[in-house]
Amino acid sequence: MAYELYYWPMLQGRGEFVRLALEEAGAAYVDVAREPETDGLGLPALTRILEDLDEPRPAFAPPFLRDGDRVVGQTAAILLYLGPRLDLVGASEDERIWTHQIQLTIADMVAEAHDTHHPVAVGLAYEDQKAEAARRAAHFRADRIPEFLAWFEHVLSRNGGTHLVGERLSYADLSLFQLVDGLRYAFPKAMAAQLPDHPRVAALHAAVARRRRIAAYLASPRRIPFNEQGIFRRYAELDG
C-alpha cells in the first residue's frame, strides 16, 4: 500500500524532508493534501485527521505519515521510521543512531532558519515582527550559519567527504541537501559568501541534486517552488 504523507499543500516546509526520502527511494506515496478534495483528499483530509479526537496517536502538527494502520509524526521520527524501510540508513544500531543525531542537528538549524523571519511568534505575520527578524537574521548569518556548516563539513571530512554516514546515501544526506538548498534560497548573498568555505557540503548538495530520481523530482511539478510561506523565505532585508 502507498504511504500517505500529510503536509500543508502550498509549501515545502518540513514535509520536504520526507518527500525527498520517498522520492529517492522511488516509493509509492500520496501527498494527500495536494490531491483533489473531490477524491476525499486535499486539505480537508489533513485537518480531519489533525482534529480527530479518536486518532490513537495524534500528531501535534504536520507532517505526519500514514503507513497502513500506523501514523507517525515529527519529521525526524518519520525518517527514523522510513530509513530502514526505504534503505536510506545503515543496518547497525550505531549507524542508525548517528544518522538520527545528524538529522536532529539539521532539524535544529531548520528551526533557527525559520525563526529568522518569525522570532516573536509563529502566529504573527512576518510584517509584524520585521524589526526583531532583522536582528535575529543578522546573528544567524554571522554566527549560526558558519557554526552549523563547519560541523557538517567536519562530519563529511571525517567520513571521506562524500556521505555523512558510511559509504552510501542516507536520509541525512538528503536532508542536508534540502537545508543547503533552502539556505541558498533564503540567504543568497550570505551563502554565496560562506558556502565556498565548506566545499564538501557544497559538493554533497550538488551531488544529491544530480541523482537520477532527485533530479527528476526537482524538475517535476511535485517539487513546490520555494516561496514566502515556507521555512526558507527570501526577504532581501534579512540577507544583509
Add this chain to the structure above:
Amino acid sequence: MAYELYYWPMLQGRGEFVRLALEEAGAAYVDVAREPETDGLGLPALTRILEDLDEPRPAFAPPFLRDGDRVVGQTAAILLYLGPRLDLVGASEDERIWTHQIQLTIADMVAEAHDTHHPVAVGLAYEDQKAEAARRAAHFRADRIPEFLAWFEHVLSRNGGTHLVGERLSYADLSLFQLVDGLRYAFPKAMAAQLPDHPRVAALHAAVARRRRIAAYLASPRRIPFNEQGIFRRYAELDG
C-alpha cells in the same frame, strides 16, 4: 561500565532529560563535567572531547553520552539509545517510535521556552534582547503553553490518564515532568493559571516527582537548582 554524561556543569538544561532517565533507572553514571578536574574530569574533559577533531562521531553541542566506545549526542537521540537499555520504553517498534515522537514534541516546546529569553541570538545576553523577549514570552504564554499542554493532556487522556505511552513509565513521562517543572519555575503565574486546565499533565508531574528514585534525586545535591543560566529562567517581566 558506567555511562558518562557530558553536559555543562552549572545548569539543568537539556542534560537534565538524560539525568532523569539515568536516575529513574538507577543506572551507574558519571556526570563528567561536575567531577573534579584533578581526576581528569570537570569542564576541561567536556571541552576536550567537543574540540577533538579526531572524535569519530562529534556532537554539535552538549549533552552527549559516552557508553564504552560509543558517543551519542542530541538529547532525543540519547534517550532513543538509552530507552531500551534502561527499560524506559516499550518493546515494540510502534511504541518506540511513538514515545520518540512525543519526546521530539517535548523538545520543540523546550526550544520555544528557551527562546522566550533568547529570541534574537544564543550568543547575546538576555539583557541585550529584553524587548524582543517580552514580546515573544507574551505569545508563548498566551498561545503556545495552552496548545502544547492541551496536546499532552489529550495524549494522556487517550491512554488512560496515567502514562503517555502504554501502561508503564517511559522516558517521555520523565521528560514531560521536567518540562512542566521548568515551566512552573519560569512562568509561575501563567502556569498557576493554566495547569489546572490540564489535570492529567499536572497529575503526571506530581506522580513522577513522588517516584522513589526521582524523589531521592530531586532532594539530592545532584539536582542542580533552576537558575538563570538554563533553559527555564524566572524573569518576572516575562511572566506577564
